[in-house]
Amino acid sequence: MLTGEKFQTTMPSAYDHSQIEQKVYEVWERSGIFTPKIDWSRKPFTIVIPPPNVTGELHNGHSFQVAFEDLMIRWRRMQGIPALWLPGTDHAGIATQNVVERELAKQGKTRSDLGREAFEQMVWDWREKYGGIILQQLRRLGASCDWSRERFTMDSMLSRAVREAFVRLYNKGLIYQGNYIVNWCPRCSSAISDLEVDHEETEGKLYYVRYRLADEAGRHSDQFVTVATTRPETILGDTGVAVHPDDERYKALVGRRAILPAIRRLIPIIADPAVDPKFGTGAVKVTPAHDPNDFDIGQRAGLPIVVAMDEAARMNQEAGPYAGLDRYECRRRLVADLERDGLLVKIEPHTHAVGHCQRCNTVIEPLLSKQWFVKIKPLAEPASEAVRNGSIHFVPERFTKIYFNWMENIRDWCISRQLWWGHRIPVWYCDDCGEMTVAIADPTNCSHCGSANIQQDPDVLDTWFSSGLWPFSTLGWPDDSEDLRYFYPTSVMETGYDIIFFWVARMIMLGIEFTGQPPFRVVYLHGLLRDAKGEKMSKSKGNVVNPLDLIAKYGADALRFTIVTGGSPGQDQKMSDSRLEGSRNFANKLWNAARFVLMTVGDDRPAAVDPADLGVTERWILSRANRTVEDVTRLMEDYQFGEAGRIIYDFAWGEFCDWYLELAKIRLQDGSDRTRQAVHHTLLSVLETILRLLHPFMPFVTEAIWGHLPNRNGLLVVANWPVAGPTDSPAEEEIGQVVEVVRAIRNVRAEFRVPAGSAVAAIVVAGDRAPRLESNRPAIERLARTSPLTIVGGLAQRPTEAFHLLAGVAEVYLPFTGMIDLAKERERTAVEIEQTRQKIARVEERLSSDGFVNKAPAEVVERERGRLAELNEQVAKLIARAEALG
RNA sequence: GGGCGUGUAGCUCAGUCGGUUAGAGCGCACGGUUCACAUCCGUGAGGUCACAGGUUCGAGUCCUGUCACGCCCACCA
Numbered sequence: 001m002l003t004g005e006k007f008q009t010t011m012p013s014a015y016d017h018s019q020i021e022q023k024v025y026e027v028w029e030r031s032g033i034f035t036p037k038i039d040w041s042r043k044p045f046t047i048v049i050p051p052p053n054v055t056g057e058l059h060n061g062h063s064f065q066v067a068f069e070d071l072m073i074r075w076r077r078m079q080g081i082p083a084l085w086l087p088g089t090d091h092a093g094i095a096t097q098n099v100v101e102r103e104l105a106k107q108g109k110t111r112s113d114l115g116r117e118a119f120e121q122m123v124w125d126w127r128e129k130y131g132g133i134i135l136q137q138l139r140r141l142g143a144s145c146d147w148s149r150e151r152f153t154m155d156s157m158l159s160r161a162v163r164e165a166f167v168r169l170y171n172k173g174l175i176y177q178g179n180y181i182v183n184w185c186p187r188c189s190s191a192i193s194d195l196e197v198d199h200e201e202t203e204g205k206l207y208y209v210r211y212r213l214a215d216e217a218g219r220h221s222d223q224f225v226t227v228a229t230t231r232p233e234t235i236l237g238d239t240g241v242a243v244h245p246d247d248e249r250y251k252a253l254v255g256r257r258a259i260l261p262a263i264r265r266l267i268p269i270i271a272d273p274a275v276d277p278k279f280g281t282g283a284v285k286v287t288p289a290h291d292p293n294d295f296d297i298g299q300r301a302g303l304p305i306v307v308a309m310d311e312a313a314r315m316n317q318e319a320g321p322y323a324g325l326d327r328y329e330c331r332r333r334l335v336a337d338l339e340r341d342g343l344l345v346k347i348e349p350h351t352h353a354v355g356h357c358q359r360c361n362t363v364i365e366p367l368l369s370k371q372w373f374v375k376i377k378p379l380a381e382p383a384s385e386a387v388r389n390g391s392i393h394f395v396p397e398r399f400t401k402i403y404f405n406w407m408e409n410i411r412d413w414c415i416s417r418q419l420w421w422g423h424r425i426p427v428w429y430c431d432d433c434g435e436m437t438v439a440i441a442d443p444t445n446c447s448h449c450g451s452a453n454i455q456q457d458p459d460v461l462d463t464w465f466s467s468g469l470w471p472f473s474t475l476g477w478p479d480d481s482e483d484l485r486y487f488y489p490t491s492v493m494e495t496g497y498d499i500i501f502f503w504v505a506r507m508i509m510l511g512i513e514f515t516g517q518p519p520f521r522v523v524y525l526h527g528l529l530r531d532a533k534g535e536k537m538s539k540s541k542g543n544v545v546n547p548l549d550l551i552a553k554y555g556a557d558a559l560r561f562t563i564v565t566g567g568s569p570g571q572d573q574k575m576s577d578s579r580l581e582g583s584r585n586f587a588n589k590l591w592n593a594a595r596f597v598l599m600t601v602g603d604d605r606p607a608a609v610d611p612a613d614l615g616v617t618e619r620w621i622l623s624r625a626n627r628t629v630e631d632v633t634r635l636m637e638d639y640q641f642g643e644a645g646r647i648i649y650d651f652a653w654g655e656f657c658d659w660y661l662e663l664a665k666i667r668l669q670d671g672s673d674r675t676r677q678a679v680h681h682t683l684l685s686v687l688e689t690i691l692r693l694l695h696p697f698m699p700f701v702t703e704a705i706w707g708h709l710p711n712r713n714g715l716l717v718v719a720n721w722p723v724a725g726p727t728d729s730p731a732e733e734e735i736g737q738v739v740e741v742v743r744a745i746r747n748v749r750a751e752f753r754v755p756a757g758s759a760v761a762a763i764v765v766a767g768d769r770a771p772r773l774e775s776n777r778p779a780i781e782r783l784a785r786t787s788p789l790t791i792v793g794g795l796a797q798r799p800t801e802a803f804h805l806l807a808g809v810a811e812v813y814l815p816f817t818g819m820i821d822l823a824k825e826r827e828r829t830a831v832e833i834e835q836t837r838q839k840i841a842r843v844e845e846r847l848s849s850d851g852f853v854n855k856a857p858a859e860v861v862e863r864e865r866g867r868l869a870e871l872n873e874q875v876a877k878l879i880a881r882a883e884a885l886g
Numbered sequence: 887g888g889g890c891g892u893g894u895a896g897c898u899c900a901g902u903c904g905g906u907u908a909g910a911g912c913g914c915a916c917g918g919u920u921c922a923c924a925u926c927c928g929u930g931a932g933g934u935c936a937c938a939g940g941u942u943c944g945a946g947u948c949c950u951g952u953c954a955c956g957c958c959c960a961c962c963a
Binding site: 854859 | 912
């Protein structure tokens with residue numbers, strides 16, 4: 001059995017997270033409790049971490065992941081469930097390659113200066129450094145990951161899974177190679193997938209260009225056709241002009257040929273229904289190699305394909321006089337030339353969406369190129385079905401629709417990247433027979449002709465291909481490992497909603513394809529972190545916050561509690577210093593409450609208590625604690641973590657600290673030994689319950705306090721999650737009444753500016769409740785500072801020279817002799833009577849309506865009747881008061 | 887061009903089977919050296935729940951529409 005530790009020998013009056021958090025983490029990690037024990041008689045709870053990219057250090061968005069994932073893991077672990085949180089990092093192909101290339105650029109070098117091998121080594125070094133930093137940062141956040149199962153997407157084990165997946169899909173015909181238009185980033189010099197393109201509304205221009213028509217012999221005629229384009233440089237790749245088949249204006253032109261300006265290529269005029277007659281002139285230039293629409297049109301009409309640019313978006317030899325120019329320089333010169341030749345009709349301003357590379361913001365060039373694709377429809381359908389039939393559930397629900405919408409319109413996934421960092425595509429080309437060998441293990445010979453002259457495809461796979469396998473590749477797939485059998489499918493996938501398509505959808509598709517099961521049951525999506533102005537965090541805006549800075553200032557507990565209680569699922573969140581301060585203060589409050597409890601209780605755990613010795617005060621706080629346990633557990637089951645955290649906060653601060661600790665002081669002062677024992681027991685018991693409930697939210701401070709508890713047994717991290725005991729409504733009602741009376745008196749004291757130190761006389765008239773208030777006399781006397789305090793059932797004669805107020809069903813008189821203005825009292829009473837009568841009228845109206853009495857649930861009607869009775873009682877007292885005032 | 891979200895106190899946000907008098911933190915005002923805590927304690931002010939209709943005995947909550955802000959998706963040359 002593990003023993004807890006005191007992380008400080010004494011408890012200073014201010015909680016100092018910086019002295020404690022790291023020590024606590026070391027104890028947890030040393031204890032080995034983050035590694036779950038496989039127990040086939042119990043169903044495990046599994047989360048695989050969304051692996052942070054090894055591009056650099058963690059940013060504050062990662063704190064969200066940790067806050068929610070660790071919350072779930074710690075909670076389930078406390079419930080006695082084998083809980084695995086599997087950590088790891090992602091090689092993040094294009095992103096990591098880019099940051100390393102930027103490093104190189106600082107030395108004035110490019111990756112080609114180094115060569116592939118040396119460059120890859122440089123990225124591995126980078127990964128060593130930042131991968132390590134990231135894992136340390138996760139520890140600082142308190143992540144209770146099973147470090148013995150740490151993975152990296154390019155580990156040999158996971159790389160083998162990638163090859164296995166590729167080969168299986170290839171053999172099934174779901175991976176194919178082909179020449180299609182892809183999104184080409186000239187800066188990265190690679191194809192990227194549709195998802196990696198950001199569309200930005202851009203103020204561009206629409207150029208109207210005249211193409212001269214050719215006569216039948218191919219010579220100049222005097223006729224023209226005018227086309228409109230936003231990218232004039234692509235004219236150099238035109239192989240046709242298309243019009244709509246029903247467009248009367250152009251019917252006669254179909255079948256004729258036009259002469260391409262600048263390079264005088266003859267191109268046919270064809271009809272195609274994809275052309276919108278209302279756009280531009282209704283005639284469109286067709287550039288099959290540089291536009292996806294044009295590619296389709298070209299395919300239908302059998303047009304030739306002319307690629308006019310290279311992979312850096314410079315014009316190639318097809319561009320004739322413009323060869324070697326950058327695409328925009330070419331555009332500038334070509335437009336000038338067209339104008340000179342009288343072929344430029346006009347230029348209109350035109351706003352349209354321009355694609356940019358998500359990683360480097362370079363304008364994307366649609367380009368014909370030979371790439372590898374995943375045929376996605378056969379994978380998407382079962383993936384949709386898994387969500388439709390409830391095998392996978394989204395929290396919050398609304399993301400289901402977004403998921404379906406994307407799945408239904410999905411297009412084949414371009415998975416090859418012309419990069420050096422990543423999983424090399426497991427395809428080898430034979431120099432002799434030209435055939436491909438696709439294999440899991442590196443082949444030495446062509447599988448077709450046996451030649452040893454084979455060369456591996458130079459490209460790597462989209463980083464999301466390996467990420468898509470993460471929930472099972474990390475557990476040993478394709479082997480039938482014990483981990484895979486026990487921990488898979490995982491329980492919850494927790495991540496930001498911004499990567500539903502990139503990652504979540506692909507895990508579902510690939511998970512079902514390869515394991516026959518959905519990779520997780522629940523997708524919990526947290527919102528995104530915004531800065532104080534509500535803007536997205538990004539490096540370019542310079543508003544990225546390092547979580548370590550916040551941890552240093554406020555503590556990891558405060559950061560996590562702020563995140564979890566700061567919003568609701570799927571909702572973006574701003575983080576402010578004032579909220580972080582509030583959470584830090586809460587940790588301190590808890591620390592001090594614990595100091596008080598421990599100081600009071602001493603070093604020995606009180607023996608079990610005879611329930612008969614519990615006073616109503618104890619019964620009250622224990623009942624409230626049980627209710628809190630029940631509510632929190634229910635909310636956690638329902639993924640309402642924020643609400644759960646707020647409830648703990650309210651109970652711990654607003655009830656335990658504000659009221660019970662104060663009441664306990666009084667009980668201890670006045671009580672017998674048996675009472676003291678009951679109070680000690682209750683103090684400790686409720687404190688422990690709070691610590692247990694709060695541990696998944698604020699793991700460090702709760703564990704640190706736990707370490708000071710007398711005769712503690714083990715660490716809090718593996719303590720049991722509390723089970724709600726019975727509630728005690730009479731006790732809750734009784735103390736509720738006491739609280740109400742105390743508050744009412746405090747209120748009046750403050751209004752009359754009674755010095756805090758001085759006592760006031762008070763008379764409480766409480767009817768048949770008087771005995772119960774009487775038994776709480778010390779509490780009222782001390783907490784409301786009353787002396788003498790008179791508690792009676794009724795009064796023969798009501799005092800007039802006193803301030804009068806109602807506290808629930810009790811009346812309170814404060815005889816502020818000489819300070820009472822009778823006229824004002826009369827008026828105040830009259831106003832109160834009037835207000836109470838209005839309330840009564842409203843309730844009576846409701847109760848007299850047939851609709852309400854018949855249709856509302858019985859308990860609601862009952863509640864209204866009770867309310868009416870109470871109001872009637874109040875108004876009677878007010879009238880009596882008015883009469884006494886004369 | 888589609889779709890989604892948000893609009894509740896000065897600020898940041900809760901409010902998930904529709905049910906008394908709509909909550910919290912911060913900020914603000916007033917008062918506090920009560921032996922756990924000034925990272926604190928007590929008290930208070932502050933909201934026609936964006937707007938307009940509708941459903942209902944009853945609407946911040948459900949429906950329709952409008953306005954404002956934000957986001958996502960989309961091959962309009």
